[in-house]
Amino acid sequence: MGVSYKDLGLVNTREMFAKAMEGKYAIPAYNFNNLEQLQAIISACVESKSPVILQVSKGARDYANATMLRYMAMGAVEYAKELGCNVPIALHLDHGDTFETCKSCVDFGFSSVMIDGSHHSFEENIAVTKQVVEYAHAHDVTVEGELGILAGIEDEVVAEVSSYTDPDQVVEFVERTCVDSLAISIGTSHGAFKFKAGEPVPPLRFDILEECEKRIPGFPIVLHGASSVLQDYVTMINQYGGDLKGALGVPEEQLRKAAASSVCKINIDSDGRLVFTAKIREHLANNPDHFDPRQYLKPARADLVKMYKAKNENVLGSAGKA
Ligand code: G3H
Ligand code: 13P
Ligand code: ZN
Secondary structure: OOOOHHHHOOOOOHHHHHHHHHHOOOEEEEEOOOHHHHHHHHHHHHHOOOOEEEEEEHHHHHHHOHHHHHHHHHHHHHHHHHHOOOOOEEEEEEEEOOHHHHHHHHHOOOOEEEEOOOOOOHHHHHHHHHHHHHHHHHOOOEEEEEEOEOOEEOOOOEEOOOEOOOHHHHHHHHHHHOOOEEEEOOOOOOOOEOOOOOOOOOOOOHHHHHHHHHHOOOOOEEEOOOOOOOHHHHHHHHHOOOOOOOOEOOOHHHHHHHHOOOEEEEEEOHHHHHHHHHHHHHHHHHOOOOOOHHHHHHHHHHHHHHHHHHHHHHHHOOOOOO
16 A cells, blocks of 8 residues: 655645746755755755755665655654744655656655656657656656756766757657656766866856757756765865865856756755765764764764755755745
């Protein structure tokens, strides 16, 4: 027997995106796979009164366990209430690879799923996306599709080179699949090494975004690979024994510009990973006798809260919109 996300207190992304489109801001989609990350996301979004999409990759779901995740999401809703603001919370599958993965997430209480058919042919992408939409919509779960390939590595989808979204394909894709949102490729990529170190960072292809907007006006667009790769934390990691030299991300002013457009959802995972790891490295280097996980996870969690709040307030424009 499946569980409906509605019984967990979650919402799908439909109303969130309609409001974000109208208000010219973007909903944060933060990836998590453990308790401390989830606590930090909820605290930050409650403190900044922001709606939020809790994002789980297939690998994160395997890591955390599907049943645990369902109750963690339910706990997140109750935690937000306890903290004093019932912010809208969606639980979203990131980069779903097959119909079966998406179906399983719908059955386990996700309120939104992504089917990433971007590595298939156009026709195959449409076919699998349509199949997911039919099942998901029957459960009032929203669906994100993708056109164009981002470089970088996700669990099931590995691309060495990116290919920008072809604006001429978006109308047919959206009409034939009936997806609720569309991820496009305009020069971002996954991970902490998005651009070549020592060279000027190439601007995102806002011309492609504008062409897509013209063809599907008012339709929610999603930006993956949107971490800024916060340099203070990269430096901290390198200072305390790590080796992430040359890590670079998307400049914040470009994300601000995207958030004010039809981009309604901005995906951030790597920045959370960097903050968490940097603070743990710093703490353990300065306190070599500590071995209680709470001692090093607490400062890591505290900096995550600060970072997510700053994103909501200064980059995405989602603060105060809950
Ligand atoms: O886009 C991919 C996300 O950063 C998730 O990464 O598959 O390693 O959990 P993951
Ligand atoms: P980053 O690696 O830039 O955080 O991108 C995350 C993402 O797109 C998750 O789907
Ligand atoms: Zn992604």
